[in-house]
Amino acid sequence: MRNPCVAHRGFSGIAPENTMAAVQLAMEQKDVRWIEVDVQCSKDGVPLLIHDFTLNRTTNGRGPVKDKTLAELQALDAGSWKAKAYRGERLPSLDEFLDTIAGRLRANLEIKTEGNRYPGLEEKVISAVKRRHMEHEVVLTSFEPRILAKIKEIGRGIRTGLIIDRQPKDLLLRLKLLHCSFLSIHYRALTAELAEKAFKHGIDVMAWTMDDVRSLRKTAALHPDILLCTNRPDVWREAIGSGKTNHVIVKPQSPGGEDDDEQIDR
Template identity: 50%
Template sequence: MNNMCVAHRGFSGKAPENTLAAVRMAIALPFVRWMEIDVQLTKDGVPVVIHDYSLDRTTNGHGKVKNMDYEHMRRLDAGSWKGRAFRGERVPSLEEVLSLASGRLRLNIELKTSGDMYPGLEKAVIDLVNTMGMREDVVLTSFDAGALQRIKELDPRFRTGLIYDSRSGDPAKKLNELGCSFLSISSDRLSPVLAKSLAERGVKIMAWTVNKGKEMRRVSAMHSDIMICTNRPDIWGDIFLQA
């Protein structure tokens, strides 16, 4: 089996998602070569790694990420909700995650934006990745077509990916229109026919979020090139390292 393991928001099944603790736990598993993270901008323009537009679910703070200064966010607890052992975990900056992952993990960086929610997000991420010398180790993905187009305008050397969760439409056509070579798709939207067609065109596919062994086997049976994005890379290891 060649289906690569992608740690979803780090090892988020065991550690608080999108924290340095989750990143370290993913790195500790030698078979994890990829990780998916989510990036937004603080009010003062710092790219931070957090999934929700609101702080409420994964921190002890309240309100929208876009309305918070970075220093304010740094004081929040982003770990206690997952367990006492993670009390004091912070919302990390993208720079911190890149520094930790450099040379260890490749990254699928999802730009969490819609429309003009985060002016300058694409440039901030591109500049940081280029400064860290990690352009070849990342793919920048988004649901937002505008964000993907802006990435190509700012630096066409970056690999881009469309995140797709629609029950209808033609993802292959959309990928072509946007110049994307990567598709991030819900596992229940993926079919063997689509997987084969895209793989033959050189498009890399990542299926999310696949947490049960039975589902991992189902997805892997479609095509050996499909990347399996999971909160539970340990389950992936139990299945594929014994196959």
């Protein structure tokens, strides 16, 4: 079995992350079976896709995401920072995203929050998933154990996963106590021993985020079932798949628009 490819924030190595352009491009790659996106909430309580807590990096807006309504957020340009060809790309709502991928891709929905930034976000995400009967197509992940505990309390039938950038000695115990069946871990913190033990305990493992052939192959060698999260599904294909590409053309980025794949996604 080839290690599954997870498109990180969509095909974000080319298209602007967490936009429908990146989602659609990921869906065009026949090897992509999973997609990972980040979910936050507008001022008027609508879940939408964006990674940072502020708008500064990936839109032409400024300030916290939580201070603007969905209409205000969707009026922003979320594509020009990546390339001129994506000018006018919008921030998509979670509903729009789920409607697009339903029955086509499995999704890792990272709940992006901290403290009491987005009261009720978990309920809104769970409701959106259940309305579409997508309980078996998604996993909800977070760095924060309290978020995962709350999801388990109110979201029966929905899988949860802990995101972590290190390997504490009690990691498997933590996952068991949280009733998690998914582990999202920085690829440099993952070992063959941890992967083997996790899979034996019924816990799927996703390693993030690798965009070069060497790192993808090295991580894949740890265990054949590890999900490989990448901004570049075309590089995954070179490293793990047939080696044949779809001749995806990388559009030039604006200066300062690159996303560091080594940064910790907090």
